[in-house]
Amino acid sequence: MALYALVDANNFYASCEKIFDPALADTPLVVLSNNDGCIVARSAEAKALGIPMGAPMHQWQAFCDAHGVISKSSNYTLYGDMSARMLSILQDMCPQVESYSIDESFLDLAGYADARAYGLRIRQRLQQDIKITCGVGIGATKTLAKFANHLAKKQAEFAGVCQLSASTCARTQALMAAYPVAEVWGVGRQLSARLQADGVETVLDLARCDPLAIQQRYGIVLAKTVRELRGEPCLTLEDVGRPKQQIIASRSFGTTITDPNAIKAAISHHVSRAAEKLRAQQGQCAHLYVMLRTNPFREQDTQYRRSILVPLAQASADTGLLLAAAMRGLKQIFVPGLRYHKCGVMLGEISPVGQQQTDLFAPVDDPKRLRLMGLMDRINRDQGAGTLQFASTQLSNTWQMRTGNRSPRYTTCWDELPIAYA
DNA sequence: TCTGGGGTCCTAGGACCC
């Protein structure tokens, strides 16, 4: 009998900020996206004030000022490190763990006699060791575990850990009937609007649909979701270390950009970051996309949005080669005179280095160049990102993003460790 | 003035082939 748990940290980014700054303990707090653009995390107090997820900060600035809400620029170095600590505790407690996102992991609990008691222990341990409060949802499928997790957080009687029994059980059905279909994992805005138009309003309504009819009308993905809601597993735990199939590096500019050199510099920067990630997973890519666009929210501006695929003559992980390819692509899609807002690159068709294609004569990266790249990565890791860079990155820095109020990197940087006074 | 970034999977439609 399959049994999955989903462990999900509450208000993760906001909690990370609060752990290291006790003065923020009972203060409403929001964490902002890059460029301090959107609200991407809220503390419990900020949620209670009615601040919505994803809202543009500039629309809420006055409200936050009036209600004493503290805002923080995002500090991904800190959140990433806390996430790794959380994962290692979970791996210590359970042999089968899939890290699903920065603050969520699925656990395979098949064969555990008292899964709920185990969930409570996990919750206690995370609370005790790293001061992170999480919800635990347990069910026969990942989709049910997701829903259970939602219940664990929303309904106080579960004390943070909810185990759903079979979807045929009356109690489970009552819970499913109490939540809108949009709460189901995999049902977003578009799908929930269509489903509601078809009379499928609650989670229970969807669970009662015929999977084949759903497949006809909505496709295979939603059909799997229906099966999962009915207790039939369609999704399994995925390997933690699975290499990425595509690697994206992109950013909005801190300000509108028209200067082609600034865009070249930004693209160079993104290529460098993406190639670093590619080498970190011992990969090489056979093509890359270059993406460029104007600001869709500025309706008064001429809108433009293009991406272009640049195939490489050989699969490569060499920043220099990738830079040259990206510049060729950029040249093709850059239109002078527009007010640009964001650009990026995506590496695709990724394969492991060394697993060569069948063509004996296919060129491969020069080993000397790869050693140089490895050295560059090590220096940048030890001495700080950007210590060694390709020159095109330096053409301009006007595109850099804004960060108003980032907290210290408490756990990963010697100069920024928190200080405790006894 | 100011609206994120990084992923996965699926599908529609065009190009091409026989």
Next chain:
DNA sequence: TCTGGGGTCCTAGGACCC
């Protein structure tokens, strides 16, 4: 004059997730 249809591969884009 009459001018098919099915399969496959590829790509762009859309939906979803956090």
